[in-house]
Amino acid sequence: MDERSTRVDVTAWRVAPLSDGFTDEVMRRIDEPVEPSSVDALDLLEPAPDDERLALVPRSSQARTARAPATLGTIALAVAAAILLVLWLARPLPTEAPATSAPTSPAMHVEAGPVEALDRDGIRRVIREQFQPAAKLCYEVLQINDAPRGPGAMQRPYVSPRGRVPLMFAVAREGDRGIVVRAEIGVEPDIDDRTFHECLLAAMRKSVFEGPFSKDPVEIEIHLVFGPDETSLLDDAD
Amino acid sequence: MQPIVRPELATAKEASDVDEREDILAAQVGDPAACRALIARHQRSVGSLLRRMLAGTGLDGQGEDLAQETFLRAFAALPRFDPDGPARLSTWLLTIATRLALQAIERRRIPADEFDDMSSGVHVAADELAPDRARLGEAIATAVGRLPPPYRAVFVLREFHGFEYIEIARSLQIDVGTVKSRLWRARAALQRALKEVDRG
Numbered sequence: 190m191d192e193r194s195t196r197v198d199v200t201a202w203r204v205a206p207l208s209d210g211f212t213d214e215v216m217r218r219i220d221e222p223v224e225p226s227s228v229d230a231l232d233l234l235e236p237a238p239d240d241e242r243l244a245l246v247p248r249s250s251q252a253r254t255a256r257a258p259a260t261l262g263t264i265a266l267a268v269a270a271a272i273l274l275v276l277w278l279a280r281p282l283p284t285e286a287p288a289t290s291a292p293t294s295p296a297m298h299v300e301a302g303p304v305e306a307l308d309r310d311g312i313r314r315v316i317r318e319q320f321q322p323a324a325k326l327c328y329e330v331l332q333i334n335d336a337p338r339g340p341g342a343m344q345r346p347y348v349s350p351r352g353r354v355p356l357m358f359a360v361a362r363e364g365d366r367g368i369v370v371r372a373e374i375g376v377e378p379d380i381d382d383r384t385f386h387e388c389l390l391a392a393m394r395k396s397v398f399e400g401p402f403s404k405d406p407v408e409i410e411i412h413l414v415f416g417p418d419e420t421s422l423l424d425d426a427d
Numbered sequence: 428m429q430p431i432v433r434p435e436l437a438t439a440k441e442a443s444d445v446d447e448r449e450d451i452l453a454a455q456v457g458d459p460a461a462c463r464a465l466i467a468r469h470q471r472s473v474g475s476l477l478r479r480m481l482a483g484t485g486l487d488g489q490g491e492d493l494a495q496e497t498f499l500r501a502f503a504a505l506p507r508f509d510p511d512g513p514a515r516l517s518t519w520l521l522t523i524a525t526r527l528a529l530q531a532i533e534r535r536r537i538p539a540d541e542f543d544d545m546s547s548g549v550h551v552a553a554d555e556l557a558p559d560r561a562r563l564g565e566a567i568a569t570a571v572g573r574l575p576p577p578y579r580a581v582f583v584l585r586e587f588h589g590f591e592y593i594e595i596a597r598s599l600q601i602d603v604g605t606v607k608s609r610l611w612r613a614r615a616a617l618q619r620a621l622k623e624v625d626r627g
Contacts, residue, residue, distance in 0.1 A: 201567060204478040208472035215502075216466075
């Protein structure tokens with residue numbers, strides 16, 4: 190991508206400055222409490238998303254690599270994985286999700302929220318212990334569904350689906366625990382497969398969080414990174 | 428007033444950075460003069476970013492309010508800001524401003540294809556510009572006004588505020604690859620729009 194070929198001199202676009210009384214107005218309001226928002230100034234001081242996102246596979250194996258097509262062994266593994274996934278997803282919900290009006294503004298990254306909200310470590314623990322195993326199974330099923338089939342399949346190279354999938358969800362308090370009241374795939378997922386997305390969302394909706402909780406639902410966005418894992422599908426590769 | 432001379436500082440930028448560090452430290456303990464100095468130093472860039480982000484969205488009039496909001500949020504969190512840390516105050520402020528703008532646009536929930544229709548309301552401060560430059564500025568404003576907000580944010584941060592790719596990625600919490608692709612598409616769209624202006 191040649192940057193020079195698309196550069197445009199934009200300096201001609203001038204905009205009006207702020208008003209003369211701007212500084213005075215800010216100083217007048219400086220002691221006002223700041224309303225909670227998904228734009229958390231402190232949160233924006235946190236490390237870059239690259240440092241924070243939850244890698245489901247080792248970074249070293251994320252390179253696009255050609256893999257052998259599905260063999261009988263991998264098909265059997267996939268069937269087993271699919272059965273495990275179905276069983277896991279079919280486990281009873283801790284409780285029904287309450288009818289709640291989820292916030293409409295998008296969450297930015299992993300929001301810590303107000304003082305009594307979920308903490309990052311707690312969120313990571315739930316993701317790692319509850320969601321991640323199921324997400325790996327979702328990915329395995331995707332790989333198998335995506336693999337070449339039919340005559341000559343063994344001779345055709347297979348490139349595993351890979352990339353980032355943003356996932357947003359809202360956790361609301363119910364009793365002494367938090368349940369997922371809304372989950373959706375974020376914009377521009379690198380892996381655009383509806384079945385895969387539904388699988389991830391179903392897995393997320395099953396997750397149960399521990400408090401403390403804020404009064405309102407906490408919106409959380411995580412970035413899942415999927416890629417071919419040459420070692421074991423069920424390894425923890427955090 | 429006698430200028431403060433710091434012979435040990437090699438450049439004006441270094442001197443400015445030291446001044447800013449002192450202002451941040453003073454503002455962290457509530458010194459109003461330091462707060463004013465920080466506002467004075469950054470209000471132009473924050474205001475420009477917001478005006479460009481909101482141009483053509485129907486929220487043009489909210490630039491001033493969101494600029495206030497940006498500084499108020501920053502001052503509320505300033506005691507936790509490390510002036511010696513990796514984050515620059517300017518980058519942090521512009522990140523807050525960008526997020527507030529995107530949030531405001533999102534709240535309006537304008538479908539992407541509506542931006543085309545609304546961009547006719549984009550204005551450019553042309554009073555100091557020569558006619559040709561003014562026309563070019565108007566064309567750029569209109570073309571940028573047609574960009575969907577996520578593309579516009581990348582474009583404005585890069586082109587008008589000199590953010591590095593990694594800084595944009597961190598500000599918008601997207602991958603560097605996404606930054607590059609959005610920037611490339613935004614520039615390509617802008618070039619197409621400007622060619623149309625040339626032909627017209």
